[in-house]
Amino acid sequence: xxxxxxxxxxxxxxxxxxxxxxxxxxxxxxxxxxxxxxxxxxxxxxxxxxxxxxxxxxxxxxxxxxxxxxxxxxx
Amino acid sequence: xxxxxxxxxxxxxxxxxxxxxxxxxxxxxxxxxxxxxxxxxxxxxxxxxxxxxxxxxxxxxxxxxxxxxxxxxxxxxxxxxxxxxxxxxxxxxxxxxxxxxxxxxxxxxxxxxxxxxxxxxxxxxxxxxxx
Numbered sequence: 001x002x003x004x005x006x007x008x009x010x011x012x013x014x015x016x017x018x019x020x021x022x023x024x025x026x027x028x029x030x031x032x033x034x035x036x037x038x039x040x041x042x043x044x045x046x047x048x049x050x051x052x053x054x055x056x057x058x059x060x061x062x063x064x065x066x067x068x069x070x071x072x073x074x075x
Numbered sequence: 076x077x078x079x080x081x082x083x084x085x086x087x088x089x090x091x092x093x094x095x096x097x098x099x100x101x102x103x104x105x106x107x108x109x110x111x112x113x114x115x116x117x118x119x120x121x122x123x124x125x126x127x128x129x130x131x132x133x134x135x136x137x138x139x140x141x142x143x144x145x146x147x148x149x150x151x152x153x154x155x156x157x158x159x160x161x162x163x164x165x166x167x168x169x170x171x172x173x174x175x176x177x178x179x180x181x182x183x184x185x186x187x188x189x190x191x192x193x194x195x196x197x198x199x200x201x202x203x204x205x206x
Contacts, residue, residue, distance in 0.1 A: 046166045047148075054149050061149040062139075067112065068150075070165050 001029045002065055007057075008034070014056040015040050030066040041074035049074070085141040087201045088130075092155050095128035095199075097180065100142055101152040104198045105129050112164035116152045119171045125180050128199050135202040156180065 004022040011020040011034065018038035025031040034053070041049045049072035054061055061068055092098055097120070103109030105117045109131075120127050132138045132151055143149055146160050154161045156179055161167065170176035 046169070047160060047162055050162065050166065051147065057149075059149075062143075062151075071169070 003029060004032060007032055010056055011036055011053060015052060025069065030064065032065060032067070033069040035071045035073065037073045037075055039075060041072055046072065082141065084137045085145055088138065088142050088145055091128065091130060091199055091201060092158055096157060097125055097127040098130065098155045099127050099152055100130045100132050102131065102133050104131055109133060113152045116154060116164050116167050119167055123177055123180055130199045130201055138201055
């Protein structure tokens, strides 16, 4: 089962320079909320920024990760 | 790209996006949303008095599969305006709070007003077109 710490680590490993804050929204291990700050978001639309993060997890989103609510910030 | 003639589900989804200025793919219906994220997105559209078409993705798993393949977006709901993916619940909420959504939809609603052929708000039943 995914947990907030592993989701944070995977986002930070996959997106260079990213800092992620992740919490388990419901405590159930399947609804997560993340705020991600990354230089890589510069010049991207919100859709593109969110896709960068979703792409880290591929088909796990909608599977074991039922929901990953995102706020993306370009510093 | 997949040949759309061989893929009636994806074709039906593409047609629905192309023929509705504002269209929401969601779980359940606007009257009875089946997920909190869909419910919140519907609530935002309704609070802006937006006329929108809605598609329930639950009746047939192929709808969700083909929608995500088409939009390259993994989660539901998905809001499209003018044929473009705007986002899911997070982005719609953020744009609502910043006023960007009202601006985007305001422009589209004016375009609608000039087009008497625009359909009334309704739940489209893609699955009924598949048999």
